[in-house]
Amino acid sequence: MDKSDGCCSTHLIDGDGNFNVDGMDNFMKEVKLAECGLSYAIVSIMGPQSSGKSTLLNHLFGTNFKEMDAFKGRSQTTKGIWMACCVGIEPCTLVMDLEGTDGRERGEDDTAFEKQSSLFSLAVSDIVLINMWCHDIGREQAANKPLLKTVFQIMMRLFSPRKTTLMFVICDKTRTPLENLDPVLREDIQKIWDGIPKPQAHKKTPLSEFFNVEVVALSSFEEKEEQFKGQVESLRQRFFHSIAPGGLAGDRRAVVPASGFSFSAQQIWKIIKENKDLDLPAHKVMVATVRCEETSNEKFSSFTANEEWRQLEETVQLQPVPGFGRKLSSILDACLSEYDAEATYFDEGVRSLKRSQLEEKLMQLVQPAYQFMLGHIRSGTFEKFKDAFNNALNSGKGFSAAARDCTEYYMSHFDEGSADAKIDQANWDCSRVRDKLQSDIDAHVAAVSSAKLSELVTTYEIKLNDALSGPVEALFEGANKDTWPAIRKLLQREIETAGVGFSGALSGFEMDAEMKDQMLLRLKEHARGLVEDKAKEEAGRVFDSSEG
Incomplete structure (x- = not known):
């Protein structure tokens, strides 16, 4: 993982299609992604090889993707997919640089990786930048036409559209005003959308259901560098708070909580590599199930290792613990609250189910300690009853009155003790222990x-x-x-x-x-x-x- 210039980056998927699991996990820790909840954005860029994608990203987001050297020829610089953390953008924004399309290194017939990486990008990104040449607008044989067809066709393989924002970045803008280029480009886009085959479910689905379309134009970096940098700085401002209502990705859908992003991305890439359709709602539930299960297990292990709990468990086996219920409830509450905090953004049904299972495991673990405590309360109360009853009789109090008053007082004493031992998270019934005490008292009185x-x-x-x-x-x-x-x-x-x-x-x-x-x-x-x-x-x- 590269951390030069304050930017973290990792080779997410190599040129052979291998997902860098360790690199992604280290990257997540470095940028503290898991702490972001839903407050993060994913941006990716695709477009023809050597169209300046990496250069645009580096200027736009302060990243350090490898750029083409104009003096060494227009060869492929990005292989596979690289990911980096944008510098200075809030909320946390990650950007993916995809290998260029129509590159001669892979050959004209090898479009499998292009399609796979494009689908991956669309499945995980909130905003997709599509770099294109200004002179391609309106041309039937434009370099971006096959790419757009690919993008739209593979989008049909997502069972549920994410409402991705497609931002077309027109490179090397000529003197033609953007307001003249914009409608021509949108017409091109609409024609491609209308022309692709669609499954029955989406025969009449408009483009706007799948995508928000944005169009921007930039001057040539090589010919008008200062003008280019000024335009990029203006564009950069649009990526601040991009997920807020009204932002570039303000109406995105099916967001995976940040702590599950790495696992989700791995599974999506695996499904794409196996050439299967992506059912995003089902995928979202699957990710939630795995991550909430992991979180539940982590919290249970953390609880069993908790020193305060271990001391409480050890002590209560030998003697009563004052404030037992309050102390244990507090430790349990802390454990469950940590689970809630880490699982809060995952699917509600899955989150609640895994929480219930965690709570059940915790209750099974602590119940013996609770029973020890009730046993101490019962035996201690019985001994106190016998002493008090004997003293009452010796003081000359009538037998039945002494028995009745002492029984009433010490059964109440047990109720207070059992209430003090009660665990907030459990609805346990202490009536059997209470009945045993009553039976012991009745037998003693008899x-x-x-x-x-x-x-x-x-x-x-x-x-x-x-x-x-x-x-x-x-x-x-x-x-x-x-x-x-x-x-x-x-x-x-x-x-x-x-x-x-x-x-x-x-x-x-x-x-x-x-x-x-x-x-x-x-x-x-x-x-x-x-x-x-x-x-x-x-x-x-x-x-x-x-x-x-």
Whole structure:
């Protein structure tokens, strides 16, 4: 790649038709084309050999294409297609210098490369300069006639016209005013357009649907150099902001985003070399698919290598991370925003599809970390619940009230924690983890309830034991006719006393009447069983003493 005089240039396609992939990629990096989005223009020039195309481009755009030396004869200087970046033109404008037509080096019958390069130029250029001799205007055998026929015929091979601007540059203008030359040239152009065979779809399509036609005239560079340079400088001004509305290429169509231009150009040249028709809309989708896929893969790789993400992923496997959702959402947003910025100018359907696929891959990657975080929140919340519940019971709060309040508070605490862990880009449901926490809490409450009730029952059974055992034994020792009435009275009184205390203790459990009655009945039966056991012991002693 040549970078002399501040102009970058590369041999895009050599004389044998080989596309210089590496050279084009390096050229794009050098001129920072990928950063341009849709804000760039492609200009190309075609015309007879030795008609001064390279000289015109170098003066018009500050490029450094090789020019013919008039003292060495009119031989071919440009072989294949060269590309350069115009100096000082906004927006970024790239220009292609095509090998001259009707050159003797290729021979009269070898027009394949001429047609291929012309089609390539029309498929990728916004503005095509056609260099022609002033004396050829109106002549049937003019050098530009075969070229124009070629241009128009091969344009039919584009399924969708790009609305290319054809700028006819009349070289070595004579004294004939441009206003006299312009209508004659346009008539020539229209006759050629009308005379070429067209596919059915374009039988009645006017020339203006495919091309904008501009005509300019320049004095001879060799004979009137200063005049030539002044006219070129005026023409140069028209290439500033050429893609703006009203500009030279203001109504161009099917523009490939700058980051996909190299790949697009390679594929177009490949199709042309294979002598296939160019379906530009389908080509545009294909380029978008490849470039958006590449961008998606680049962004995914960049995310997996992101140090902040890697630390977050590593930490959350061991412990909860404060602000987890906010941090991860921010990293994901940066990744997706970068994709959006780089893919923004490509086909919307393709761009959206590849974005969705990237987002899905990212979500699959980060979901395990999210689940770890939810697990930490659940286990941490459960431990806090158990401590708070135990403290509430120890402080004398009613069991059911303590269970209800602590459950409500810590389930709410989980909801806050899970909301903090939520990832903006995902619509994940944490209900299964929440249900697991609820289940754990319910099981813990049930286990504590069972233990507390069992402990309570045991306490009151011991109280009844203490209240009945001694007195019943004493009554049996001094047995008389009033013993059994006294025992029944004692039993009734102690059952009632225990029942009042036990009922009060049960009130904190807020159980239903049926369950409460069952527990009181159990306590009553325990007291009766105790007295019965004492009576059996006494009867045993009576039988033992009578036998003795």
